Amino acid sequence: MDSTPLLFLSAAVFIAGTLQAATGIGFGLIGGPALLTQVAASDALITSGLLSAGIAIILIPKLRRQIAWPDLKRLCLGGLAGLPLGAAVFALAGGVALKAGAAMMVLFAFSMLFIPIKTGTGPAPKTGLAVGFISGVLAVGLSMPGPVAAAYMMREGHQKAAVRATILAFFLPSYAAALSLQIFLSREIETDWSIALWLAPGTLAGIVIGQLLSSRLSEHAFRLALQIVLAATIVSLLFSAIGDIAP
Secondary structure (H helix, E strand, O other): OOHHHHHHHHHHHHHHHHHHHHHOOOHHHHHHHHHHHHOOHHHHHHHHHHHHHHHHHHHHHHHHHHOOHHHHHHHHHHHHHHHHHHHHHHHHOOHHHHHHHHHHHHHHHHHHOOOOOOOOOOOOHHHHHHHHHHHHHHHHHHOOOHHHHHHHHHHOOOOHHHHHHHHHHHHHHHHHHHHHHHHHHOOOOOOOOHHHHHHHHHHHHHHHHHHHHHOOOOHHHHHHHHHHHHHHHHHHHHHHHHHHHOO
8 A cells, every 4th residue: 555545544443443342333434434535435435344343342251341232232123134235335336436425424423412412211112123223233234233223322321431332332243243244245346355455554543542532521411422533523524425426
């Protein structure tokens, strides 16, 4: 990989890894779009999935006691149902469509954060399954299963520790299934596996910094961080998609 794209992508995955380690989401929102601007769409999605799964594998052993297991179960069941549609999106959509689709889904997640937090009621099983379905589609189609799920859990009134741990735990089955389908669907396309290796150091550095920041984030700062990340991602995806179709 050339030095200029490598430096740009290393900086992007460092920031993305920091956010994901600190909040539970961030890699697919920043690392994924950055990769889409520099490498082929299939390589970008597979690389983003590999690095995100690596972050979850590293962090989950330390966070397993904070996982909201009922919500995780609903997200996983819904996500399983969404995998076929996500596979179709991955197989049929081009780069512009992927970026536009990602922007719409992130906008939906962003708007969810402004819905008043539920109080005095239990979790909504059907809503959790629906959110899981959307996340399953996004996991395969865009390597972005976290944003909608995280926004849903915040709206349900979960504290940041539970949101972070549950979303990272959700990534393990999501990315395992998504990567399997993505690799199968792109088996006739030459995949550049070295991209993930080149970007691993920046991702690991981000994990270290994100862990340090996580304990210092208040509940208000955590919610604000999610809003900023989602808003910035919408803008970057739309500009990138417009750049692809501009003459």
